Structure formats: C-alpha cells, structure tokens
Amino acid sequence: MVDTDALLVVDSVDVHLEGKWILRDLSFAVQPGEFVGIIGPNGAGKTTLMRTLLGLLQPAAGKIEFMQSDRVVSGSSLLGYAPQSRQIDPETPLNGWDFVSFGLPRRVRPWLTREERARVKEAMRHTDCFEFATQPIGKLSGGQRQRLFLAQALVRNPQILLLDEPTAALDPGAQEGVAELVATIARTRGIAVLFVSHDVNLIAKHADRVLYLTPGHHVIGSVEEVLQSRVLSRLYGRPVDVMRVGSKIFVGTIETDRVDETICYHTEQEEVIRYVSV
Numbered sequence: 001m002v003d004t005d006a007l008l009v010v011d012s013v014d015v016h017l018e019g020k021w022i023l024r025d026l027s028f029a030v031q032p033g034e035f036v037g038i039i040g041p042n043g044a045g046k047t048t049l050m051r052t053l054l055g056l057l058q059p060a061a062g063k064i065e066f067m068q069s070d071r072v073v074s075g076s077s078l079l080g081y082a083p084q085s086r087q088i089d090p091e092t093p094l095n096g097w098d099f100v101s102f103g104l105p106r107r108v109r110p111w112l113t114r115e116e117r118a119r120v121k122e123a124m125r126h127t128d129c130f131e132f133a134t135q136p137i138g139k140l141s142g143g144q145r146q147r148l149f150l151a152q153a154l155v156r157n158p159q160i161l162l163l164d165e166p167t168a169a170l171d172p173g174a175q176e177g178v179a180e181l182v183a184t185i186a187r188t189r190g191i192a193v194l195f196v197s198h199d200v201n202l203i204a205k206h207a208d209r210v211l212y213l214t215p216g217h218h219v220i221g222s223v224e225e226v227l228q229s230r231v232l233s234r235l236y237g238r239p240v241d242v243m244r245v246g247s248k249i250f251v252g253t254i255e256t257d258r259v260d261e262t263i264c265y266h267t268e269q270e271e272v273i274r275y276v277s278v
C-alpha cells in the first residue's frame with residue numbers, strides 16, 4: 001500500500017492473542033485532520049487495534065507506519081491516547097491541572113517549565129475545561145472528566161489522537177459535545193483522530209470515514225459506503241439490516257416473533273417486529 005500523504009498506514013496487519021486471531025489482514029491509512037470512526041460489536045478488536053498502534057502489542061504479520069506531517073508543531077508527539085477504562089476514585093486528591101499535566105512527555109523534575117505550563121493551559125482551553133483546573137477530579141461529572149482526558153491526550157501536541165470510547169457513559173448531549181469538540185480539533189489542528197464508539201449515529205454524524213470491525217474482518221469507507229445492509233451482511237456473515245428512521249440509523253437484525261426490550265414497531269399488518277442491535 002502506498003499513500004504518501006497519510007499520517008498512519010496500517011498494512012495487512014494480523015494480531016493474535018493467546019492463539020486466537022483478533023485482527024486479520026487489516027489495512028487502512030489515515031490522513032492529517034481526518035476523523036475515522038471505529039465501530040463494531042464487543043470483542044471485535046477495537047481496543048486491540050489501539051493497543052497495537054500504541055506499540056503495546058506486536059502484529060504477527062504486516063506493518064504499521066507513521067509518517068511525519070508537514071503541519072507538525074515543534075515539540076509534538078506522535079500519539080495522544082485516551083484509554084477505555086476511566087474509573088476515578090471520588091476521593092482522588094488531584095485537581096484538573098495536575099491531571100492534564102501528567103500527559104506531558106515524561107520529565108524528571110517536579111515543576112513545569114513556562115512552555116509546559118502554556119501547553120497545559122492551551123490543551124485545557126481547547127477542550128473547554130480550564131474551569132476545572134483547581135477542582136478535584138473525583139468530584140467532576142463524567143462529561144467534565146471526559147474533557148480532562150481529552151486535554152491530557154492533547155497536551156503532548158499529538159499528530160494522531162486515539163480515543164477509545166470517549167463518550168461511553170455520557171448522556172446524549174454530552175456525547176454530542178465531546179464528538180463535536182473532537183471533530184473541531186481534528187479539522188482546525190490537522191490532527192488525525194481514531195474514535196471508537198458503539199454509537200453508530202454519533203459516528204455517522206462526525207466521522208469522515210468509518211472503520212467497521214467484526215472479529216477477523218473489517219471494512220472501511222465513507223458512512224454511505226459502509227452503513228449498507230449489503231456491506232454489513234457480508235462483514236457479519238449473516239443478514240444485517242441498516243434502517244434509516246428520520247435522521248437516525250439503526251444497524252441490526254429483524255425478528256418477527258418476539259417483543260423485547262429492543263426497538264419494536266408495528267407494520268401495516270400489525271405484525272410486531274423486534275429489532276435487535278448488533
């Protein structure tokens with residue numbers, strides 16, 4: 001694969017863990033400023049992909065290449081990462097400023113230089129969380145903390161931002177706020193974003209392209225190209241429907257025999273249809 005403009009090229013990558021194939025023949029490239037939404041069922045390998053890009057897992061085959069961007073700011077790092085698991089003890093005696101400054105490249109001295117302080121301030125301003133600088137992080141809401149995690153990932157001035165379910169456990173308004181913020185950061189700062197989410201509508205609204213993973217398989221393309229019954233049925237190896245109701249997209253399978261907790265509606269014949277998300 002040759003893509004001279006790409007920041008990241010993943011070429012025919014296989015990853016297996018404890019003898020089980022997780023990612024197989026995975027190939028895609030990401031451009032500066034591009035927002036790539038990563039979606040797929042539990043266990044599809046989304047976090048495994050993040051960990052592989054971070055160098056925490058070694059591909060069994062294929063290669064991963066990071067390119068330099070022309071738009072690199074001096075002192076920038078390659079990757080910024082916000083992990084999936086973000087439990088914080090409510091009694092944690094850390095304020096927002098300290099928490100974000102932990103994202104700076106490793107340093108031995110306990111104090112921050114003027115340049116480092118400016119970076120922390122800029123990252124907090126960009127993510128609209130400077131007001132939490134002196135507040136204990138354990139007392140903040142999920143959405144407020146999420147902004148701090150984003151600031152912590154941004155403080156290294158990364159070229160690529162890896163965000164593993166940054167909107168998990170947030171209410172719809174806060175989810176939208178975080179996704180919008182990330183999309184703006186990608187656009188205005190030329191940072192490539194890989195954004196994992198289970199919310200197909202959030203991805204459809206904000207992503208330039210979608211990487212849809214199922215165990216051992218993947219497809220990548222625009223929202224219109226990927227979110228189609230034909231494409232996803234091939235990916236899952238069984239019939240999958242993509243329904244558009246108003247502005248919303250639902251991906252799942254339709255069963256006509258049971259009524260359950262998932263989306264139900266009536267046809268003209270009053271047949272109750274159960275829609276199961278995949």
Ligand SMILES: Nc1ncnc2c1ncn2[C@@H]1O[C@H](COP(=O)(O)OP(=O)(O)OP(=O)(O)O)[C@@H](O)[C@H]1O
Binds near residue numbers: 017018040043047049
């Ligand atoms: N350290 C490990 N050793 C062995 N298997 C692992 C390890 N970590 C993850 N797996 C397995 O790899 C597969 C992919 O896991 P991964 O966490 O990447 O999925 P995911 O798409 O991020 O899922 P979710 O949506 O639930 O977060 C799963 O079957 C999981 O059990």
